Amino acid sequence: MSNRIITISREYGSGGRLVGQMVAEKLGIPFYDKKLIALVAQKSGFDITFIEETGEYSTTSSRLFNMVMPNLAIQSNYSPETMPMADKLQIIQGNVIRELAEKGPCVIVGRSADYILRHRTDCLNIFIYSDKDHKVERAIQHFGIDPEHVEKELAHKDKLRAKHYKHYTGQTFGMADNYHVSLDSGLLGIDNCRDVIVDIANRL
Amino acid sequence: MSNRIITISREYGSGGRLVGQMVAEKLGIPFYDKKLIALVAQKSGFDITFIEETGEYSTTSSRLFNMVMPNLAIQSNYSPETMPMADKLQIIQGNVIRELAEKGPCVIVGRSADYILRHRTDCLNIFIYSDKDHKVERAIQHFGIDPEHVEKELAHKDKLRAKHYKHYTGQTFGMADNYHVSLDSGLLGIDNCRDVIVDIANRL
Numbered sequence: 001m002s003n004r005i006i007t008i009s010r011e012y013g014s015g016g017r018l019v020g021q022m023v024a025e026k027l028g029i030p031f032y033d034k035k036l037i038a039l040v041a042q043k044s045g046f047d048i049t050f051i052e053e054t055g056e057y058s059t060t061s062s063r064l065f066n067m068v069m070p071n072l073a074i075q076s077n078y079s080p081e082t083m084p085m086a087d088k089l090q091i092i093q094g095n096v097i098r099e100l101a102e103k104g105p106c107v108i109v110g111r112s113a114d115y116i117l118r119h120r121t122d123c124l125n126i127f128i129y130s131d132k133d134h135k136v137e138r139a140i141q142h143f144g145i146d147p148e149h150v151e152k153e154l155a156h157k158d159k160l161r162a163k164h165y166k167h168y169t170g171q172t173f174g175m176a177d178n179y180h181v182s183l184d185s186g187l188l189g190i191d192n193c194r195d196v197i198v199d200i201a202n203r204l
Numbered sequence: 205m206s207n208r209i210i211t212i213s214r215e216y217g218s219g220g221r222l223v224g225q226m227v228a229e230k231l232g233i234p235f236y237d238k239k240l241i242a243l244v245a246q247k248s249g250f251d252i253t254f255i256e257e258t259g260e261y262s263t264t265s266s267r268l269f270n271m272v273m274p275n276l277a278i279q280s281n282y283s284p285e286t287m288p289m290a291d292k293l294q295i296i297q298g299n300v301i302r303e304l305a306e307k308g309p310c311v312i313v314g315r316s317a318d319y320i321l322r323h324r325t326d327c328l329n330i331f332i333y334s335d336k337d338h339k340v341e342r343a344i345q346h347f348g349i350d351p352e353h354v355e356k357e358l359a360h361k362d363k364l365r366a367k368h369y370k371h372y373t374g375q376t377f378g379m380a381d382n383y384h385v386s387l388d389s390g391l392l393g394i395d396n397c398r399d400v401i402v403d404i405a406n407r408l
Contacts, residue, residue: 124391129381176378176386177333184384187328192407196400203396 004029004105005123006201007113009178012157013135013143015185015193016128017109022194024107027201032100033109036093039100044092046085051093054086056110057160090168114178115169124201127182128193129174134186208233208309209327210405211317215378216361217339217347219389219397220332221313226398228311231405236304237313240297243304248296250289255297258290260314261364294372318382319373328405331386332397333378338390 010016024031094116114125139145162173183193214220228235241255298320318329343349366377387397
């Protein structure tokens, strides 16, 4: 397996997180999701909830940051006092992701890891998405979201995530060519997504 | 295999056409590319070259057509005298694709077949794309395009194809959720793309 870092980007409610966890189990490599957030909390001192929300859903209004981020982000100890918290978090989060990738094969879910690790040649970047009906079903069953508000909640989360991704990467969330493989978990199902990804990882 | 109609959309130079042909061979089902164009020529009386170019790369300026097309397109004998040739071609092409899909399992390359067959539940829609370097190499080696102009030619073809797709489908070319599976043929290679698609088709 020459593409040993697997990043999983996903639509909210697509089951992408679970797919990532199952891929990591099958390949016997570390899975970074909550663990990644805990590491970012440790390094930054930020609250877990703040990291969960801000690290994927918020944007700063600073255009300047957006322009200079690629350079700042590779300096692991950059942390000026004047920088908005959301931007500081992005930098620390980026550094943690780069350090994890250095350590060895792993699966990383979300956090724009595909973009953060774009200069590496050993990543396999996956995008998991689904039709609305399957996402609604999953959000109600697995996240316990109120059926009455679920569609609005799904649309809201994906809108924020897309805005966040655009802001920090300059790319459009959901464009196939941001990734190496995109799979519709609604048609394929979660188990098939896992098997297809493991198969592709083993082929490379 | 419950998803028995496989549509292949592709970036120019990605090898998607070849992938489609190899998938059809492996599954032992008909492959429609040149054959589809010949059928459209037979039904429409249009020249093969006109169909090849106009059927995927041109747009009409008629906004009205764009709005009414979904309704027109399901009437197989609609052909008003006043309609621009490109639009007439789209309708005839759409009808031929729908008829082929009715006949049985097959692989159809390009021609917005994913969109034309969107109301069927037995399609597996694939998108094949690649990084620029692999597309340049393929365009020079397989299509004999002059290395001096190859990058411009690739960009031009993809731009026209995206414009055409947007015009006739209202969707953005290359967005993962237009398809069920998207594969980067640059990273995976043509043979792996074939094997992954055949594997997925057999799982469904």
